[in-house]
Amino acid sequence: MTDEQIKQAIVGIINDINPDEDTSNINSAERLRDQLDLDSMDFLDIVMELRKRYGVHVPDTDYEHLASLDSCVAYLRDKMAGKELVS
């Protein structure tokens, strides 16, 4: 999976858990929480969907790495290697 696809994977999950959010203009470097209406249950859902869709495990001590799209990419690059994007 490319870096761009990892971003698409995260945005795809956010679209599914929060259909009312406009995710078309997310700034990758900025914290997701500052741009979208996401609470702690939303972040938990992102973690659970990563596990369900990609078999990727994010222990709770690593949740901070999911703060922005860029930090997600850096953290997930190895874990998502060789996996197919699920639409």
Next chain:
Amino acid sequence: MTTQEQTSGFNLKAEGKRVLQGSSGGRVEKKHNPVEKAKGEYDVIVIGAGLGGLTGANVMATQGYRVCLLEQHYNYGGMATWFRRPGGHVFDISLHGFPVGMKKSMRRYWSQEIADSIVPLESIKFDNPQFSFETEFTREDYTNKVVEAFKLDRAHVERFYDHLRKMEYYNDDGRTIREMFNEFFPGRNDVHRAFMEPITYANGSTLDEPAITYGIVFSNFMSKGVFTFSGGTDTLIMKMRKILQQNGVDMFSGAQVERVLVDRDRVAGVRVNGRDIKAKTVLSNANIKSTVLKLVGEENLNPDFVQQTREVRLSGSSCQVYIGIKQGEEIPFITDLLFCSTADHFTSEELCDLRTKSRTFSFYYPKTRPHLKNAGFTIVSSNNARWADWQALSDEEYEVEKNALIDRTVSHLEQYIPDVREKIDHLEASTPRTFNFYTQQMQGASFGTKFEGLDVSMKLSEQVPGLYHAGSVGIIMSGWLGTVNYGVITANKMAEYLHEVSA
């Protein structure tokens, strides 16, 4: 009402018969072992089918785990329950109203269909000697009403809300609600009442709880209004059972878990109705104190943890009066939820007094069950109560107090519907003793534990790896939304644990 719960309900078991727990007086004998069709091993066993247990079970099943759900009562739902009575009455126990967040949680962890049935209450009313107003309980409307009723500065009320919203579990300043109210609204007992009474009815908390618990719960409510499930509790639980079945969860009611089995310092399964079933993880949706002290047992635990659990206080209990309106009779639309009191001033003590003058009325009109042709009118009153007060009564005194409670409640209702008494054809009361009998909650607890219970609940898996708890704890995890979300949070931890042990 019969006096079935007077002793404890468990006496019949001493006669050696297996009886169906929760059935009328516990007198229906079981013909089969309720768990005879259970498999020998699961990834997850869930003890208790309250909303936290049901949701935890569903989240684990959708992640592909083999899940078994065990419920002691013959029905599922825990406190999210209902009962039927002759005359076509269906009484909802805890459908009073929940925050908008429930819509999101139902869509994500259950189904779009369930989420679509969540609708806002039209009206909430307050009526007591200090003030009287009607509100939608949205942030905007409620603010308008309190600014007007109490002549407050709007910006100051907004500052109070902002302060509440910023409070986080990991950032607790140790203040009590009383201290916080006295800072923002000094000497204003009427304002304290408006802000505190609904929350006390919702979760049993008093002015002496940590302010953080209030901040989180009030902020959840003070948003888009109060919501309910169109179709009634029975429809909701039926839909949830169907989804669990589709997701392959083995469900057994009348299943009394006796022990959580621990082997080599890890959870190994449960003993239920005399049978051992293996499991890699166990999620207890029973009360946290009974989970630790009764189901696990001290011998498997660190003494400091046992002591910490003993010191956890329960968050009080409730009384309810169930009022059935005769088929064919109607009552006018009063409001959906009425917070009313004839007490001159507000104190947390008065709210849970044996003979409190304060109660809520939940009005259930035919719109509650739009799918029924002959849906009628029912009214459920609730008030806070102390286990000790009701437990201390002799059987005769208990009957007298219950009847007095019913009479006080109907008289109170007559202030709003003068001719209601002649339209009633069913009256029944429940007390902390009733809740204890049906749910097996210690001291009939109807709101889980005080704040300190959350720490014990979250640390349980450190004591016994593989064993988790979800349910009403710590005030912030109570109520329908709190316990549903806590079930999800815990299921996520369990999935991580299962991943680690399989790796």
